[in-house]
Amino acid sequence: MSELRFEAVSVRYGHGRHSMTAVDDVSLTVPSGEIVGLVGESGSGKSTLARAAVGLTPISAGRITLDGRSIDVRSGVRRQLQMVFQDPYLSLNPRMSIGQSIGETMPDRPRSQRSAEVRRLMQLVDLAPERMSQFPAQLSGGQRQRVALARALAGQPDVIIADEITSALDVSVQGTVLNLVRDLQSQLGLSMLFISHNLAVVRYVASQVVVMYRGRIVEHGPTADVLADPQHPYTRELLSA
Amino acid sequence: MKKRWLSVLRTPVGLSAGLLLFVVLALAVVAPLLWSGRADHVDTNVMLEGASARHWVGTDDLGRDLFFRVLVATRLSIQLALVATLIAVVVGLALGTLPALVGPRLGRFAVAVVNVAVAFPGLLLALFFAVIFGVGAHGAVLAIGLASAPSFARLTQTLVAGVISLDYVAAARSAGIGRFRVLLRHVLPNIAEPLVVNATIGAGGSLLAFAGLSFLGLGVQAPQYDWGRLLGDGLASIYVSPAAALAPGVAVVVAGLAFNLFGEAVAKGFGLTTQLGRLPEAPSAPADVPELDTEHVLDVQSLSVTLPGGLRPVRDVSLRIRRGEAVGVVGESGSGKSLTALAIAQLIEEPVQVTASRLRFRGTDLLTGSHRRLLGTSLAMVFQDPMTAFNPVRRIGAQLAEGAREHDGLTRKAAYARAVDRLRSVRIREPERRAGQYPHEFSGGMRQRALIGMGMMGKPALIIADEPTTALDVTVQAQILQLLQEIRLADEVALLLISHDVTVVRAICDRVLVMYAGRIVEDVSSLDRARHPYTRALVAAVPTMETSLDEPLAVIPGRMPDLADVSVGCAFAARCPLADDHCRQVEPSLETSPDGSRVACWHANDLALTTRGS
């Protein structure tokens, strides 16, 4: 695993007078083997930052590096960053079996190894490998989200970006996904940028917290410190809510 | 996939269209082989005769039998239509997928070309191309193919754009999968069905268009003949022999409809979701109905909601709410909590059925008669999604005012003044200006305030709020809850708050009802005193600021049973750590304890109740 670094990154939409700055001069580091929680309200720019990292949104200033190397959208480096999306009902191709979805992100390798690797990954996320020929429609929301995690792991990423991965789930299954994230982190030493609007969830999985407000980072520090002694008014408001 | 095609053929429309299509295609193959001779046989003795026993639809100016000519013309008509469709599909697909494959600049150009072309009706384009390619069958095929290509390209573009913005395509792209492969594996398979369906319908359209061109004399030229040609020739003698014009016309319509209806039937069949199973009829006996007392704003006994298929997403719900009391309803998605709210508010329409042994609001029986004024002034509703709860094309002020004009007979001016006042009371700044704005000019939190303000236009005794904060940001959420709380305390308004979020309900409710699989399983004054294993597991599963970081989060294994699977025994038994055979055989009823709380669990009194983490 390795270190993801945002250096003075800005993302602007539109041109001239009608432009809008979604991410404004954000610098942020996800250290190797740590989970960094990113909180903020809708429109604060947290999801835009995530999409920029995996090349879904172009950045207008700054650079994003992985272990010091710049991430070029066109180079293969992108595969080393994998993203897990909010809604597992939308993020899996309904026409591909679970095994195909997981296998697709894998680096090239012989078919036999590929199937074995899919099985291993499914076991890793607590899914019975026998289900690899099933389709997303046959799975519950929590199970789908675990498939999405397995698919991200299949790319052998250096860093995983998780964008609100539990907010579309019922509380009774939210826990299974959060437990899995913690297990994976301790087993594999995952580096992860974990985006959520829920401070209690972030507190449970992340060692550091970053608070974004209107496109800027307004607070950053070890989770326990930030929660115990919030500096920015927005963080305080979040905590009291 | 095969199953769905078969299920299309099982519908009456699908079956008849499929059969019709089969007959048409079969005729196209065999008719020229069998009847070419009779269709081309010239007999100068019977020129231009009307329908007779010998010549069913009469003869043409060379005495050839028109019935057989119509049959034999099937092949050429169908053939030309199919070739034209093929051209349209190939050109359309190429143009339509271009924006997804090439860069944005070239993509925009492709979109612009298609946009200009689709602005013109297909027939005009076909005429234009027919002039360029020259009169005749070849020119007409090209003309119709190219004329139908733009609309197919537009459809492809729209479908591709719809799929390409979905998360699973974003996931594939972010995983570094190339554009071409994304198109091939992720996009095309997911739009194949509508494309095939539209190509089928398009074949019908090409057939009709071709008949039109041939009828005008621009398509097939003598001595070849298709249906359009026969129709054009027949029209000249329609007074002498109407059948000569009608028979090819009928043939065109039947064949065109065969393609068209088959396409529509397939489209419809694929749009259908899974079929609903049927639930064995469970008796909803009104257990014991306590006497009515006037301190309750709302009194509901044995409320059930039944879907047309016989499934019952809400079963035997009983609840009472006192004046000024705040009652929360929690449960997972699919537990029936929102339907319960809508049923109480009398907002469920046919064909969904609502039954109850009692449904009283402020002492009035809602089960009989219409109570528009009472409900319109005394019951306020707040819905989950403030973005969609307002009519997008009407001004906020007018939307607030109309209820007061309807029920309190206020003038337009007085009602509007009250609307502005209520907007102010829900703390919307500059209410005069805001009242004149449209919903899209309000932020989500402001809309939710305005919606609450709308409920305050009358004199509400009860506010039913269905997930009022779910769509809002955490900080806005807190403000909305506070606003509801203030209104409640100021005017002794009762509140029924529905939420999946245990913390929200815990924050402001006097009492909590827990729903699971359509039933109330617990009714308790505080979630900390919950006795039902489901409630306790639900509470434990929510991480809070105090949750231990050293242990795994509590989870509830499994999932809530589908409606169709709710049969005997306790619905929670499959996920319950305490479940035994009795639980799985007999459904526990909702029993009232001496302290007034209610619980439906055989093990509610077990002391060693624990929830298990996994």
Add this chain to the structure above:
Amino acid sequence: MATLEAMPVLDNPWIRFAARRLGRIVVSVWVLITAAFLMIHLVPGDPVRSVLGPTATAEVVAAKRDALGLNDPLGMQYIHYLQGVLSGDLGMALTSNLPVSQVIGQRLPTTATIAVLAFLLAIAVAIPLGVFMGVLTRGGRARRAELTFTSTSVVLGAIPEFLLAVGLVYVFGVSLGWLPVAGRSGPASYVLPVVALAIGPAAVLTRIVRVQMVSVLSADYVRTARAKRLRSAAVYFKHALPNTLTATLTLGGLLLSVMVAGTVLVENVFAWPGLGTTMISSILARDYPVVQAIVLVYGVGVLLVNLVVDVALAVLDPRSAIRES
């Protein structure tokens, strides 16, 4: 761009909208004129030879080509054509030797009349019927009525107007003898062409209005309106109907342009002395200047319809971008 935006008058979103829309129509008309110009050069063979017939001497053909300017360089011809079109000079018809503009002037009004009448008829039938069916079948009610309605409208919408026209000719002209079936002679002669043109679009439009009504009636804001306990009529007409407007207008415009095209076929069934009959006879006679001009007229007609719909949508829909700010 920056300098343009600095000008205060361009801050007005309506003016920006008008400028953008005007720009688009200028480009479209230019594309159209160019296409019409190219048409005569793309047709196979020599258009002059084909209209004068094989018996004409080479000198006659050459003289005619010269008179038409076909011997000039292509760029020159294009500029002359543009100048001509813009000044209303569409050239001379090859067969009748009349100015093309005069031919168009005679034929356009008769075609426009039946197209507009048919459109009004379709609207007058489709909106009330669509609203009624939408209310009747909302939320999956009255399944049988829905099935009957849908299949009837699919069938009617799928039959092309010229076949309906033939059917109408047979029933009302030949069998019953109630109405004249060919030519233009008094008000009665308008009935069949107009009805033949209107049936299909009316069926399609009714269907769309119904579908829109059903989907709007299930929208959250209709539930809000019902929660206010308004009268049903107020819910349907004040809350639901205005929200079906966008789709209805968009489709209505599309149907009007389809109707404009449909006149070509319907006129030929009824021998109606309009642009459509003239166009087909000119195509068959290879009288390309006339064909060119009629293509141009139809094309401009369609563009105008689109423009009117766009403007109407912008004016009527409060959500349209130009009304913000």
